[in-house]
Amino acid sequence: MSTSRSNLLDQIVSEQRRELWARAWKRFRSRPMSVIGLAIIVLIVLAALLAPVLAPYPEHVGKYTDFASALESPSLEHPMGTDHVGRDILSRVLFGYRISLMLVGVVLGFGVPSGVLLGLVAGYYGGWTETVIMRITDTALALPPLVMALAITSALQPTLWNAMIAVAALWWTWHTRLVQSIVSSERNEEYVQAAKLAGASSRHIMFREILPNCLSPILVKVTLDAGFVILIGAGLSFIGVGVQPPQPGLGTMVSQGTGYLPESWWFAIFPGTAIFVLVMGFNMLGDGLRDVFDVEVNR
Template sequence: MSTESVTVINRFVSEERRELWSRSWKRFTSRPMSVIGLGIILTVVLLAVFAPVVAPYPAHAGKFTDFQNTLQSPSLEHPMGTDHVGRDVLTRVLFGYRLSLMLVGVVLGFGVPVGIMLGLVAGYYGGWTETIIMRATDTALALPPLVMALAITSALEPTLVNAMIAIAVLWWTWHARLVQSIVSSERNKEYVQAAKLAGASTPHILFREILPNTLSPILVKVTLDAGFVILIGAGLSFIGVGVQPPQPGLGTMVSQGTSYLPDSWWVSIFPGLAIFALVMGFNMLGDGLRDLFDVEVNR
C-alpha cells in the first residue's frame, strides 16, 4: 500500500472520528440536566484546585481560632457565616471539596483498575478461573461498603487515609462484575475470533480488542460511583471515623454544626448543601452519559 493511500485512509478515519465526537457532543448537550451536572463538577473541581487562592480566609482551613467572631450569621464578610471557633464556613467548604475529590480519586483509582483486570480475566477465560474470581466477588458484595468501611476505620486510627483504604477495599467488586458480564458476551464474537486467527496475543485481545467495548459502561459507572463514594466518606466523617478536625471534612462540619441547631443553622446547612450539590452533579452527569452511550448500569 502506497504512502498516499495510507494518508487518505488515516484522514478518512480522523474525519469519521471527529464526526462521531461531534454527534455525541450534540446528543449530550441536548440534555440540559447533563450539562448542568457537568458544569457543577467542573466548577467544584476548579474551586477545589484553586481553594488557596479563591477562599476568603485560607488560614481558617487548618488550626485557627477566633473566639471573638464565633457563630456569626452569613454576611458580606462571611457569606456562609462562621463556626463555633470563628472559622469561615465558606473557606472550609472549599477546602472540604478538596478532601472529597481526593477520596474519590484514590478509591476509584484503586477499585476501577483492579475490578477491570479481574473482570477481564474472569470473563475471557471462563471455567474455574471465572468461578473462583466471581465467587470471591460475590462474597465481597455481600458486605455493605459502609459497614465494612466503618469496621476497618474503627479498628485502625480514624484518619482520611484509613477511610480511603476502608472504602477502596470493596469498591473493585462492582466493576469486576460489570466487566465480567460484558466480556462473557464479547469473547465469542467475530472480531475476537478474527484476532485469534490472526495470531494476536491474549493481552492484545483483552486490552486492544475487548476492553474498548467496555469503556462506555465503565465510564458511566465511575461517574455514578463518585457520588456514592462522597456520601460514604461524608458518613464516616459524620460519625467521627473519617476526616478528623481540624481538617475541613464536609461530613465532620455537618456533624459539628448539629450541636448548634437550629439557631446557628448555617454551620451544618451549608456543608450539607455542598455535599448535595456535588453528589447531584455526578449523578446528573452519569445519567446523561448513560443516555448518551445507551447503556444500562445496575448497582
Template sequence: MSTETADTGAEATSGSVLDAVVSEQRRELWARAWKRFISRPMSVVGLAIIIVVVASAILAPYIAPYPQHAGKFTDFANALQGPSVAHPLGTDHIGRDILSRILFGYRLSLMMVAVVLGFGVPVGVVLGLVAGYYGGWVETIIMRMTDTALALPPLVMALAITSALQPTLWNAMLAIAALWWTWHTRLVQSIVSSERNEEYVQAAELSGAGPVHIMFREILPNTLSPILVKVTLDAGFVILIGAGLSFIGVGVQPPRPGLGTMVSQGTGYLPDSWWFAVFPGLAIFVLVMGFNMLGDGLRDVFDVEVNR
C-alpha cells in the same frame, strides 16, 4: 521469497488500513455521543457543576476568603456569626469561615474519589476481563470471591476497618477502596462474557493475537462506555460514604475541613446557628447531584444500563 515478502507486506498494509478504519469509526462514535450529550440540558448542568467544583477545589488557596481557616485557627470573637459580607456563609463555633472550609473540604472529597476509584476501577476491570474471557474455573473462583465481598455493605466494612485502625482520611479511603472493585468486576465480567464469542474476538484469535492483546486491545474498548458511566455514578456514592464516616467521627479528623465533620459539628447548634450545618450539607448535596446528573446523562448517551 519475493512472493512471500509481497504477501507479508500486503497483509501488513491491510491490517493498518483496518486499524485506521476502526479508529475512525470509534472517533465518529464518540463525536455522535458528545452531540447527544450536549443536547441534554441536565447532563450539561451536571458537567458544569463538576467543573466548577473541581476548579474551586484546585484554586481553593487562592479564591478562599480566609485560606488560613482551613487549618488550626480560632477566632472566638467571630464565632457563630451569620451570613454577611465578610463571611458569606457565616462562621463556625470557633470563628472559622465556613465558605473557606467548604472549598478546602471539596479538595478532600475529590481526593477520596480519586484514590478509591483509582484503586477499585483498575482492579475490578482486570479481574472482570480475566473472568469473562477465560471462563471455567478461573471465572468461578473470581466471581465467588466477588460475590463474597459484595455480601458486605461498603459502609459497614469501611466503619469496621476505620474503627480497628486509627481514624484518619487515608484509612477511610483504604476502607472504602477495599470493596469497591467488586462492582466493576461484576460489570466487566458480564460484558466480556457476552463479547467473548463475537466475530471480532474470533478473528483476533485466528490472526494469532494473544489473550492479553485480545482482552485489552479488542474487548476493553467495547466496555469503556459502561465503565465511564459507572465511575461517574460511583463518585457520588464514595462522597456520601466518606461524609458518613466523617460525620460519625471515623473519617476526616479536625481541624481538617471534612464536609461530613462540619455537618456533624453544626448539628449541635441547630436551629439557632442553622448555617453551620446547612451550608456544608448543601455542599455535599450539590457535589453528589452533579455527579449523578452527569452519570445519568452519560448513561442516556451511551444507552447502557448500569445497576448497583
C-alpha cells in the same frame, strides 16, 4: 499478509470508534441536564484546586480560633457565616471539596483498574479462572461498603487515609462484576474471532479489542460511583471515624453544626448543601452519560 490484514482491521475499528464517540458527544451536548452536571463538576474541581486563592480566609482551615467571631450569621465578610470557634465556613467548604475529591480519586483510582482487570480476565478466559474470581467477588459484594468501611476505620486509627483505604477495599467488586458480564458476551463476537484468526495475542484482544467496548459503561459507572463514594466518606466523617478536626471534612462540619441547630442553621446547612451539590452534579452527569451511551448500570 496476516500483519497487513490485522493493521487494516485495526484502522477500520478505530475509525468506527471515533465516529461513535463523536455521535455520543453530540447527543451529550443536546441534553441540558448532562451539560449542567458537567458544569457543576468542572466548577467544583476548579474551586477545589484554587481553594488557596479563592478562600477568603485560608488560615481558617487549620488550627485557628477566634471566639469573638464564633457563630456569626452569613454576611459580606463571611458569606456562609462562621463556626463555633470563629472560622469562616466558606473557606472550609472550599478546602472540604478538596478532601472529598481526593477521596473519590483514591477510591476509584484503585477500585476501577483492579476491578476492570479482574473482570477482563474472568470474562475472557472463563472456566475455573472465572469461577474463582467471581466467587471471591460475590463474597466481597455481600459486605455493605459502609459497614465494611466503618469496621476498618474503627479497628484502625480514624484518619482520612484509613477512611480511603476502607472504602477502596471493596469498591473493585462492582467493576469486576460489570466488566465480566460485558466481556462474557463479547468474547464470542465476530471481531474477536477475526482477531484470533489474524494471530492476535490474548493480551491484545482483551485490551485493544474488547476493553474499548467496555469504556462506555465503565465511564457511566465511575461518574455514578463518585457520588456514592462522597456520601460514604461524608457518613464516616459525620460519625467521627473519617476526617478528623481541624481538617475541613464536609461530613465533620455537618456533624459539628447539628449541635447548634436551629439557631445557627448556617453551620450545618451550608456544608450539607455543598455535599448535595457535588453528589447531584456527579449523578446528573452519570445519568446523562447513561442516556448518551444507552447503557444500563446496576448497583
